[in-house]
Amino acid sequence: MAPMAKRLTRSFFGRSVHDVAPELVGATLLFNGVGGRIVEVEAYHQTDPAAHSFRGPTERNAIMFGPPGYAYVYRSYGIHWCLNFVCEPKGSASAVLIRALEPTQGLRAMRRRRGMADERLFCSGPGRLCQALGITHKQNGFALDEPPFELFARTDTVEVVAGPRIGLTKAADKPWRYGQKGSRFLSKPFTASAKLEV
């Protein structure tokens, strides 16, 4: 993490999920001091058939219908945990799925939790990064601008690439997956994709 990085607050998240998602690439996410640089995210809007909020509120997705700047954590395939940042004004029920980090802080803790030595496999996937950081359903509804979470804006220029989201059957054609071009820590590589200049 670069020094003098600006902390991300509520107002950062209270905008269109399609604006917030690409801006999160290059930001730093820490949980209890463990984490790294966000290199891959996906955007989910309430009007998107692939979003958990598409069919309305349930017990699981209730946090998505609340105010922006909070963590929505859900169980995936009955096994893993996945971390999202709630965006847009309250009730819009839109969120950004955090899919991969480049580990920078707390490598020892991540190695222990993941049970493997290869740093590229610590946080390269939504389930993997939650395991590495120790995030579970207990963090559902936590504020992102308060401990144990810390979020810092990127301080450098990043080449962001966009492509189809991973593992979907609905709205699989929408290019709402964003990643840092050339990163070794992506959950999957991007093919020749549109490049956004940021």
Added chain:
DNA sequence: TGCCCGATTAACT
């Protein structure tokens, strides 16, 4: 109530 599928991962063949 029962059945199928899913914003996944690791360990197989």
Added chain:
DNA sequence: GTTAATCGGGCAA
């Protein structure tokens, strides 16, 4: 390439 692990939601009956 395939498959098991395992649970909440959606929908049919």
